[in-house]
Amino acid sequence: MTSQPHKTIKWGILGLGNIAHKFAKDLVTINDAQLQAVASRSIDKANEFGKTYHAIQAYDSYEALAQDPNIDAVYIATPHSFHKEHAMLCLEHGKAVLCEKPFAMNTEEVKNMIALAKAKNVLLMEALWTYFLPHYQFALSELKKETYGKLLKVEADFGFSRPFNTASRLFDKTVGGGSLLDIGIYPIFATLSTLGEPQDIEATCTTFDNGADSTCDMIFKYNDNTEAVLKSSLLEDTPTQCKFTCENAVITLNTQFHAPTTVTINQNGAEQTLDYTGPTIGYNFETLHFNQLLREGKTESDIMTYDFSLKLIKTLDKVRKIIALEYK
Known part of the structure; x- marks a missing residue:
């Protein structure tokens, strides 16, 4: 990936719940960033969300958003259990991915996501916004x-x-x-x-x-x-x-x-x-960091690193094991 210091980053948002609204509200305050498309399983919800935050395109299919050639980066805000599936969908289509925390449900899922990002040479980062505040x-x-x-x-x-x-x-x-x-x-x-x-x-x-x-x-x-x-x-x-x-x-x-x-x-x-x-x-701080990584052609954050995300999910797994909490 080559450096593009003045490139406008065109964003897609996948999953349009409460946290997506917060992300979109801060995204529109950022120069050289644009909300290109949003996706929900409900086209009415997608159209309403897109109108509120001036998205150019609204989809009723996550697959359609992932395939949109105009999108540079996708913010994934679906429920935790879908993070791996949706992140990998976007990575397969060459889209940089900012995925809400927790990165996925367990360590194995996170390892799979990171492996695909590395294989595709595409930027992937866990959206733990507090780190950037x-x-x-x-x-x-x-x-x-x-x-x-x-x-x-x-x-x-x-x-x-x-x-x-x-x-x-x-x-x-x-x-x-x-x-x-x-x-x-x-x-x-x-x-x-x-x-x-x-x-x-x-x-x-x-x-x-x-x-x-x-x-x-x-x-x-x-x-x-x-x-x-x-x-x-x-x-x-x-x-x-x-x-x-x-x-x-x-x-x-x-x-x-x-x-x-x-x-x-x-x-x-x-x-x-x-x-x-x-x-x-406050979501603008992680987005500004991610945008800069993209412009510089980076494929991993130097703050929210893969190593840190792995330590975080491994620790969550250890706690779950101790308290006998299983997700099925």
Whole structure:
């Protein structure tokens, strides 16, 4: 792939649920990016979505979108259990793929996706948007530089209360619904991106009547006595904060830590709060990164690398094994 520094990236969106709306809303704020096409199994839904965000084309077939010669990149926002199928459909047609988190349902599926992307020499990246947000990059930089000494502990939670609804994807175990894959992935991500993979994992969960996990509590332990205490819940509203305790200060990513928010630094009794909120939802940051990779002819992100995505899905698999959570 050759470098094209001024190329307008033409996007397709496959799957038009809530997160697709957020992605599209931020996409239209980006210069040199264009919403070329959208696809849903319902043409009425596709037409309505396309009209809202000024898409040039609307399809009632995912296959038709993948075959559209005008599309450079596809954002996949279908339910978790379809990520592999839809990513590979687009990769087979030479389309760069930005696939929502979790990348797929298990490690084997992720390996298959990466292998195809490499074979086709096409860009593939997991869309874990938090990694690219300015407040999170700030925290990573401070921790890497050990500005406040060594990182000793991570505490992260993500929880909200919703009425149980068997018709909702969020609670549908057959498509990967439940707290772990939907929101537990964020506290796990925060830990892996700062402390790395743990030497030992403790985990417990509660479940709904259909077997989907309603809560998951985890402790990640490391050989140097550092640890991470993590929680996800669909039963209660939790602070949804991420706290990094260092030797000389505590860095807190405030509610909602996975999205643009404020960062508070407590050091020697003094408190400083930095505001990283802005005019967009925040999905534009991962999209800008992806667009630049495409323009430079890159086939893998240097931030959301294949190696990191594999570590993330392997850790999710380990937690699932401990709590005996299986998807069928």
